[in-house]
Every structure is written in structure tokens, then in C-alpha cells.
Amino acid sequence: MATSTLHNEKELLMLASQGDEAAFTQLFYAYHNKLGSYISQLTRSHETAEEIVQEVFIKIWTNRVSLATVEHFSSYLFVLSRNHAFNCLRQIAREEIRKRKAEENIKKWYEDENPLKTEEDYFPILDEAVEKLPAQQQTAYILSRRKRLKYEEVARQMHISRETVKKYLQLANRFIISYVRSHGDMLMLLVLVIISALK
Structure with missing residues (x-):
């Protein structure tokens, strides 16, 4: 499947907005690899990037009705994915900081006891x-x-x-x-x- 913009993209977007799974699948495979590479550069993790790509397309499918009004799907997709990636990175960072602080505090308490x-x-x-x-x-x-x-x-x-x-x-x-x-x-x-x- 090609990874460049589809010549019939507007038609596919319209069909996907109406619940056409085949059309949505074409859109997914057209952008999957390119989007995955982009997100991998942001997250430094292939596994995390793959999860984000999957989550983004699930979100798009859930809100597929709005696809009929999307003018530039590539820009729409990459902005959505970038924002989701940054949110994931912030969440990971918060989890890591909280985990480290908790472990340090508990270890200090245990040593004091x-x-x-x-x-x-x-x-x-x-x-x-x-x-x-x-x-x-x-x-x-x-x-x-x-x-x-x-x-x-x-x-x-x-x-x-x-x-x-x-x-x-x-x-x-x-x-x-x-x-x-x-x-x-x-x-x-x-x-x-x-x-x-x-x-």
C-alpha cells in the first residue's frame, strides 16, 4: 500500500465518514508507516509510536463523521498524532517522577525504621x-x-x-x-x- 497522499483521498474520507471500513483501511495503510516513523522520532520508541498510531486511528474512527469536513487529512492526522504523542510523553514523565519520588521516600522511611x-x-x-x-x-x-x-x-x-x-x-x-x-x-x-x- 502506498505511503503517499492518495489521489482519491477526499472520496475515501467521505466513505469512511459514512462507516465504510474498507475506505478507512486504505487511509490507515496509506499513512501508517510514514506516521509511525514521525512519531518514533518524537518518542524515541518504536513500540510507543506503534501504540500511538493505533490509538490515533481508533480515535479518528470513533469520530469518523467529522472526516467529511476534513480538507487536508495529512495535516489533520499529523497534528493529531503529534499532540497525542506529547500528551503520552508528559504522562510517562509524570509517572516516572512520581515513581522515583515514592521509592526514594519509602526507602528513606524504611532505613529510618x-x-x-x-x-x-x-x-x-x-x-x-x-x-x-x-x-x-x-x-x-x-x-x-x-x-x-x-x-x-x-x-x-x-x-x-x-x-x-x-x-x-x-x-x-x-x-x-x-x-x-x-x-x-x-x-x-x-x-x-x-x-x-x-x-
Whole structure:
């Protein structure tokens, strides 16, 4: 499918606005690659760019009636995608800042409560739980929580999407909390519950 402007674009827009899925599919494939490359330059992440492209076209399809009034679809599409990309980047940045601050505050509080203990002293149960995780969840957890990589960096190293990384971490947190609870470390359990609620 071509990646340049379609000669019958106005006709396709009109048909798509009326619910013609075939016409909308042509528009999608005409711009998919070019749009993905553009968003990748903004986000520095192929996985995030692909998710944004999908989300933008879903949004356009949901509001397809307005396509009948669009004069320059290329400009409309790229502006919409750029704005969505910036919103995603801002959200990712806010999540990352909140996560780091929460982890720093909790670690400081834990150290104040246990001034004579090292990290190895009060994290053995956590280490045991991590070792029992399925391989993919364990890798995602270690890269994110231990090596402090961003979701996009974890996704890139594991060759999976950002959403899959989030899913693995949610499952890992759920198991670890359950494991720690079963071993009676209530202080560590409190720390884990607070951290997982901020992810």
C-alpha cells in the first residue's frame, strides 16, 4: 500500500465518514508507516509510536463523521498524532517522577525504621519472591525495579510492547505481595503495597 497522499483521498474520507471500513483501511495503510516513523522520532520508541498510531486511528474512527469536513487529512492526522504523542510523553514523565519520588521516600522511611539493617538484611523475602516469578515477569521486574529502567527501555530490551511490560509488572507485584504476606513480613508488605499502587 502506498505511503503517499492518495489521489482519491477526499472520496475515501467521505466513505469512511459514512462507516465504510474498507475506505478507512486504505487511509490507515496509506499513512501508517510514514506516521509511525514521525512519531518514533518524537518518542524515541518504536513500540510507543506503534501504540500511538493505533490509538490515533481508533480515535479518528470513533469520530469518523467529522472526516467529511476534513480538507487536508495529512495535516489533520499529523497534528493529531503529534499532540497525542506529547500528551503520552508528559504522562510517562509524570509517572516516572512520581515513581522515583515514592521509592526514594519509602526507602528513606524504611532505613529510618531499620537504621542498623542493610538492604540485603531486609529484602531477603523479596529476593525469594522474585526468584519464583516466571522468567518474563522476573526479567521485567529486575529491569524496572532493580536497574530502574523506564518502561520503554524495558520494552526495547525484551522486544515487547510497553503495555506488555506494565502487565508483567502488575502480575509480578501481585505475586510478590502475596508471597511476602504469606511469610508474615508486614512492614515489607506495606512498602510493596504502597509502591505497587503508584505504578
